[in-house]
Amino acid sequence: MSEEHGSLVKTPKQLIIVSVIALVVPVSIALLGAQLVSGGKHIDAAESKKSVEQRIRPVGEMVKLEGAAPAPAAGAVVPVAAKAKSGQEVYDSACVACHGAGVAGAPKTGDKAAWAARIAQGASVLYDHAIKGFKGMPPKGGSTLSDDEIKAGVDFQVAKSK
Ligand code: HEC
Incomplete structure (x- = not known):
């Protein structure tokens, strides 16, 4: 073999x-x-x-709207940046922790009696106190939101508490 x-x-x-x-x-x-x-x-x-x-390609695309929007009238409230948080979003993310339940002496949102005297001070005082802090109220509620976002948050709370 x-x-x-x-x-x-x-x-x-x-x-x-x-x-x-x-x-x-x-x-x-x-x-x-x-x-x-x-x-x-x-x-x-x-x-x-x-x-x-x-x-x-990313799903969203930046689109320039230059010239598309009419120039805002002086004093008009215009959203500064497209992605700035709305009053509700600001409130839900940075304010509700204290103002929702009235923690640490915070006036409870919707409690008209607790807000009446504060609202009577005028919006600019409320904005100032919310942005810079006031007694138990920490500056911006301890958030890093912009001044305009805090103002929107104040407006939202005030509208709910009148
Ligand atoms: C850590 C708790 C806390 C958070 C968070 C907080 N607040 Fe307050 N806030 C307070 C307290 C306490 C007071 C009451 C201060 C006082 O008058 O003694 C107050 C008062 C206020 C007032 C009334 C000020 C005045 O002049 O009477 C405004 C307006 C206000 N807060 C807005 C906000 C907004 C808007 C946010 C969210 C961005 C926020 N707060 C988040 C605790 C908080």
């Missing part, structure tokens, strides 16, 4: 043929697979870059 019995590769020539097949077959399967995945479409570099950019 020969040593090579059972082996198909008997000559160096056959070895080369087998090696070539072993290399070509997987590569063509891979190429075929790639063709199937890409739907047989030929994708060139520029096109694929464009489509990738489209797919990874």
